[in-house]
């Protein structure tokens with residue numbers, strides 16, 4: 790018989806450590822999963838949001854399209870409303886521009902200044918943009934309006950996350 794026998798105290802220590810560890814893992818794993826779940830969940834979702842705009846109704850004149858979607862920030866869910874100025878080019882391509890002025894972030898409007906017809910006008914400091922979003926030199930904005938990636942599904946317009954303007 791071996792001299793290295795496990796004492797009663799050692800046996801209890803090993804047993805309690807093992808059982809305690811097992812129970813701790815059982816408690817901690819769901820907590821850990823809960824903690825990182827929103828981060829993991831945000832990954833796989835599509836980035837396009839549905840609008841109520843029928844593509845067939847779009848013309849060559851920019852139309853204001855408001856759309857709302859649910860946004861999840863970690864554990865907080867809220868409804869976000871965004872706006873796009875959307876029109877069709879002569880070729881039938883759909884252009885969707887962000888209304889956020891590249892100067893200080895005010896909202897631009899189409900054809901809103903009688904002195905500068907058929908342009909996007911920012912009322913805050915008189916910023917001007919051409920129809921394709923290009924900023925007019927000599928006015929405060931120094932960059933073109935961002936563009937939304939677009940998709941059409943079942944005849945309706947879907948918009949993605951705005952990105953730098955690639956039309957100008």
Ligand code: FES
Pocket residue numbers: 890891892893894895911912913914915916929930
């Ligand atoms: S915020 Fe638009 S011109 Fe200043």
